[in-house]
Amino acid sequence: MxxxxxxxxxIYQQLIDRITGEIIRGNVKPGEKLPSVREYAVEVGVNANTMQRVYKELEMMGISETKRGQGTFVTDNEARLQQLRDEVKEGLVQSFLTSIEALGFSKKEMIEYIQTRERGEEG
Structure with missing residues:
Protein backbone atom coordinates (compact mmCIF):
# COMPACT_ATOMS: atom_id res chain seq x y z
CA MET A 1 0.00 0.00 0.00
CA ILE A 11 8.45 12.49 3.07
CA TYR A 12 10.04 11.59 6.40
CA GLN A 13 7.98 14.31 8.12
CA GLN A 14 4.79 13.04 6.48
CA LEU A 15 5.59 9.56 7.77
CA ILE A 16 6.23 10.88 11.29
CA ASP A 17 2.86 12.64 11.11
CA ARG A 18 1.22 9.44 9.89
CA ILE A 19 2.64 7.33 12.72
CA THR A 20 1.91 9.92 15.41
CA GLY A 21 -1.63 10.20 14.02
CA GLU A 22 -2.05 6.44 14.34
CA ILE A 23 -0.86 6.66 17.95
CA ILE A 24 -3.12 9.61 18.77
CA ARG A 25 -6.16 7.86 17.24
CA GLY A 26 -5.36 4.76 19.30
CA ASN A 27 -4.77 2.55 16.24
CA VAL A 28 -1.27 1.93 17.57
CA LYS A 29 -1.19 1.37 21.32
CA PRO A 30 1.42 2.32 23.92
CA GLY A 31 4.08 -0.39 24.12
CA GLU A 32 3.05 -1.86 20.76
CA LYS A 33 5.79 -3.06 18.44
CA LEU A 34 6.16 -1.11 15.20
CA PRO A 35 6.94 -2.93 11.95
CA SER A 36 10.63 -3.27 11.15
CA VAL A 37 12.25 -0.48 9.15
CA ARG A 38 12.31 -2.68 6.05
CA GLU A 39 8.71 -3.88 6.46
CA TYR A 40 7.39 -0.36 6.93
CA ALA A 41 9.49 0.98 4.02
CA VAL A 42 8.06 -1.66 1.68
CA GLU A 43 4.53 -1.08 3.01
CA VAL A 44 4.56 2.66 2.30
CA GLY A 45 6.83 2.56 -0.74
CA VAL A 46 9.88 4.46 0.49
CA ASN A 47 13.59 3.81 0.83
CA ALA A 48 14.65 1.98 4.01
CA ASN A 49 16.98 4.90 4.82
CA THR A 50 13.96 7.21 4.92
CA MET A 51 12.19 4.88 7.36
CA GLN A 52 15.34 4.64 9.47
CA ARG A 53 15.31 8.44 9.75
CA VAL A 54 11.62 8.38 10.73
CA TYR A 55 12.25 5.85 13.50
CA LYS A 56 15.29 7.81 14.70
CA GLU A 57 13.23 11.04 14.84
CA LEU A 58 10.40 9.28 16.71
CA GLU A 59 12.92 8.00 19.23
CA MET A 60 14.48 11.47 19.67
CA MET A 61 10.94 12.83 20.23
CA GLY A 62 10.42 10.26 22.99
CA ILE A 63 7.56 8.60 21.09
CA SER A 64 9.29 5.30 20.43
CA GLU A 65 11.99 3.13 21.98
CA THR A 66 14.31 0.72 20.27
CA LYS A 67 15.07 -2.45 22.19
CA ARG A 68 18.18 -4.16 20.92
CA GLY A 69 17.32 -7.43 19.20
CA GLN A 70 13.57 -6.91 19.66
CA GLY A 71 12.64 -3.93 17.49
CA THR A 72 11.04 -0.53 17.87
CA PHE A 73 8.10 0.01 20.20
CA VAL A 74 5.75 2.89 20.92
CA THR A 75 6.63 4.35 24.29
CA ASP A 76 4.43 3.28 27.17
CA ASN A 77 5.04 6.66 28.83
CA GLU A 78 1.43 7.89 29.06
CA ALA A 79 2.55 11.41 30.04
CA ARG A 80 4.66 11.70 26.87
CA LEU A 81 1.80 10.43 24.72
CA GLN A 82 -0.59 12.94 26.30
CA GLN A 83 2.00 15.65 25.64
CA LEU A 84 2.12 14.50 22.00
CA ARG A 85 -1.69 14.81 21.77
CA ASP A 86 -1.50 18.31 23.23
CA GLU A 87 1.31 19.32 20.84
CA VAL A 88 -0.62 18.11 17.80
CA LYS A 89 -3.80 19.79 19.04
CA GLU A 90 -1.93 23.08 19.59
CA GLY A 91 -0.38 22.87 16.11
CA LEU A 92 -3.77 22.31 14.49
CA VAL A 93 -5.37 25.19 16.37
CA GLN A 94 -2.47 27.52 15.60
CA SER A 95 -2.60 26.62 11.90
CA PHE A 96 -6.37 27.14 11.88
CA LEU A 97 -6.10 30.53 13.60
CA THR A 98 -3.35 31.68 11.24
CA SER A 99 -5.44 30.63 8.24
CA ILE A 100 -8.65 32.31 9.33
CA GLU A 101 -6.86 35.52 10.28
CA ALA A 102 -5.12 35.60 6.90
CA LEU A 103 -8.54 35.33 5.23
CA GLY A 104 -10.07 38.06 7.40
CA PHE A 105 -12.35 35.93 9.57
CA SER A 106 -12.60 36.72 13.26
CA LYS A 107 -12.21 34.06 15.92
CA LYS A 108 -15.68 34.92 17.22
CA GLU A 109 -17.20 34.50 13.76
CA MET A 110 -15.58 31.10 13.34
CA ILE A 111 -16.58 29.90 16.82
CA GLU A 112 -20.18 30.88 16.12
CA TYR A 113 -20.06 29.10 12.77
CA ILE A 114 -18.61 25.93 14.29
CA GLN A 115 -21.27 25.95 17.02
CA THR A 116 -23.97 26.36 14.38
CA ARG A 117 -22.56 23.43 12.42
CA GLU A 118 -22.42 21.30 15.57
CA ARG A 119 -26.13 21.94 16.11
CA GLY A 120 -26.77 20.79 12.54
CA GLU A 121 -27.93 24.18 11.33
CA GLU A 122 -26.99 25.71 8.01
CA GLY A 123 -24.37 28.44 8.14
Missing part, protein backbone atom coordinates in the same frame (compact mmCIF):
# COMPACT_ATOMS: atom_id res chain seq x y z
CA UNK A 2 2.05 2.90 -1.28
CA UNK A 3 1.19 6.39 -0.04
CA UNK A 4 0.67 9.48 -2.17
CA UNK A 5 3.01 11.98 -0.56
CA UNK A 6 2.53 15.75 -0.69
CA UNK A 7 5.20 17.51 -2.75
CA UNK A 8 5.59 20.47 -0.36
CA UNK A 9 6.57 18.56 2.79
CA UNK A 10 9.48 16.15 3.34
Missing amino acids: SIDFLPDKP
Whole structure:
Protein backbone atom coordinates (compact mmCIF):
# COMPACT_ATOMS: atom_id res chain seq x y z
CA MET A 1 0.00 0.00 0.00
CA SER A 2 2.05 2.90 -1.28
CA ILE A 3 1.19 6.39 -0.04
CA ASP A 4 0.67 9.48 -2.17
CA PHE A 5 3.01 11.98 -0.56
CA LEU A 6 2.53 15.75 -0.69
CA PRO A 7 5.20 17.51 -2.75
CA ASP A 8 5.59 20.47 -0.36
CA LYS A 9 6.57 18.56 2.79
CA PRO A 10 9.48 16.15 3.34
CA ILE A 11 8.45 12.49 3.07
CA TYR A 12 10.04 11.59 6.40
CA GLN A 13 7.98 14.31 8.12
CA GLN A 14 4.79 13.04 6.48
CA LEU A 15 5.59 9.56 7.77
CA ILE A 16 6.23 10.88 11.29
CA ASP A 17 2.86 12.64 11.11
CA ARG A 18 1.22 9.44 9.89
CA ILE A 19 2.64 7.33 12.72
CA THR A 20 1.91 9.92 15.41
CA GLY A 21 -1.63 10.20 14.02
CA GLU A 22 -2.05 6.44 14.34
CA ILE A 23 -0.86 6.66 17.95
CA ILE A 24 -3.12 9.61 18.77
CA ARG A 25 -6.16 7.86 17.24
CA GLY A 26 -5.36 4.76 19.30
CA ASN A 27 -4.77 2.55 16.24
CA VAL A 28 -1.27 1.93 17.57
CA LYS A 29 -1.19 1.37 21.32
CA PRO A 30 1.42 2.32 23.92
CA GLY A 31 4.08 -0.39 24.12
CA GLU A 32 3.05 -1.86 20.76
CA LYS A 33 5.79 -3.06 18.44
CA LEU A 34 6.16 -1.11 15.20
CA PRO A 35 6.94 -2.93 11.95
CA SER A 36 10.63 -3.27 11.15
CA VAL A 37 12.25 -0.48 9.15
CA ARG A 38 12.31 -2.68 6.05
CA GLU A 39 8.71 -3.88 6.46
CA TYR A 40 7.39 -0.36 6.93
CA ALA A 41 9.49 0.98 4.02
CA VAL A 42 8.06 -1.66 1.68
CA GLU A 43 4.53 -1.08 3.01
CA VAL A 44 4.56 2.66 2.30
CA GLY A 45 6.83 2.56 -0.74
CA VAL A 46 9.88 4.46 0.49
CA ASN A 47 13.59 3.81 0.83
CA ALA A 48 14.65 1.98 4.01
CA ASN A 49 16.98 4.90 4.82
CA THR A 50 13.96 7.21 4.92
CA MET A 51 12.19 4.88 7.36
CA GLN A 52 15.34 4.64 9.47
CA ARG A 53 15.31 8.44 9.75
CA VAL A 54 11.62 8.38 10.73
CA TYR A 55 12.25 5.85 13.50
CA LYS A 56 15.29 7.81 14.70
CA GLU A 57 13.23 11.04 14.84
CA LEU A 58 10.40 9.28 16.71
CA GLU A 59 12.92 8.00 19.23
CA MET A 60 14.48 11.47 19.67
CA MET A 61 10.94 12.83 20.23
CA GLY A 62 10.42 10.26 22.99
CA ILE A 63 7.56 8.60 21.09
CA SER A 64 9.29 5.30 20.43
CA GLU A 65 11.99 3.13 21.98
CA THR A 66 14.31 0.72 20.27
CA LYS A 67 15.07 -2.45 22.19
CA ARG A 68 18.18 -4.16 20.92
CA GLY A 69 17.32 -7.43 19.20
CA GLN A 70 13.57 -6.91 19.66
CA GLY A 71 12.64 -3.93 17.49
CA THR A 72 11.04 -0.53 17.87
CA PHE A 73 8.10 0.01 20.20
CA VAL A 74 5.75 2.89 20.92
CA THR A 75 6.63 4.35 24.29
CA ASP A 76 4.43 3.28 27.17
CA ASN A 77 5.04 6.66 28.83
CA GLU A 78 1.43 7.89 29.06
CA ALA A 79 2.55 11.41 30.04
CA ARG A 80 4.66 11.70 26.87
CA LEU A 81 1.80 10.43 24.72
CA GLN A 82 -0.59 12.94 26.30
CA GLN A 83 2.00 15.65 25.64
CA LEU A 84 2.12 14.50 22.00
CA ARG A 85 -1.69 14.81 21.77
CA ASP A 86 -1.50 18.31 23.23
CA GLU A 87 1.31 19.32 20.84
CA VAL A 88 -0.62 18.11 17.80
CA LYS A 89 -3.80 19.79 19.04
CA GLU A 90 -1.93 23.08 19.59
CA GLY A 91 -0.38 22.87 16.11
CA LEU A 92 -3.77 22.31 14.49
CA VAL A 93 -5.37 25.19 16.37
CA GLN A 94 -2.47 27.52 15.60
CA SER A 95 -2.60 26.62 11.90
CA PHE A 96 -6.37 27.14 11.88
CA LEU A 97 -6.10 30.53 13.60
CA THR A 98 -3.35 31.68 11.24
CA SER A 99 -5.44 30.63 8.24
CA ILE A 100 -8.65 32.31 9.33
CA GLU A 101 -6.86 35.52 10.28
CA ALA A 102 -5.12 35.60 6.90
CA LEU A 103 -8.54 35.33 5.23
CA GLY A 104 -10.07 38.06 7.40
CA PHE A 105 -12.35 35.93 9.57
CA SER A 106 -12.60 36.72 13.26
CA LYS A 107 -12.21 34.06 15.92
CA LYS A 108 -15.68 34.92 17.22
CA GLU A 109 -17.20 34.50 13.76
CA MET A 110 -15.58 31.10 13.34
CA ILE A 111 -16.58 29.90 16.82
CA GLU A 112 -20.18 30.88 16.12
CA TYR A 113 -20.06 29.10 12.77
CA ILE A 114 -18.61 25.93 14.29
CA GLN A 115 -21.27 25.95 17.02
CA THR A 116 -23.97 26.36 14.38
CA ARG A 117 -22.56 23.43 12.42
CA GLU A 118 -22.42 21.30 15.57
CA ARG A 119 -26.13 21.94 16.11
CA GLY A 120 -26.77 20.79 12.54
CA GLU A 121 -27.93 24.18 11.33
CA GLU A 122 -26.99 25.71 8.01
CA GLY A 123 -24.37 28.44 8.14
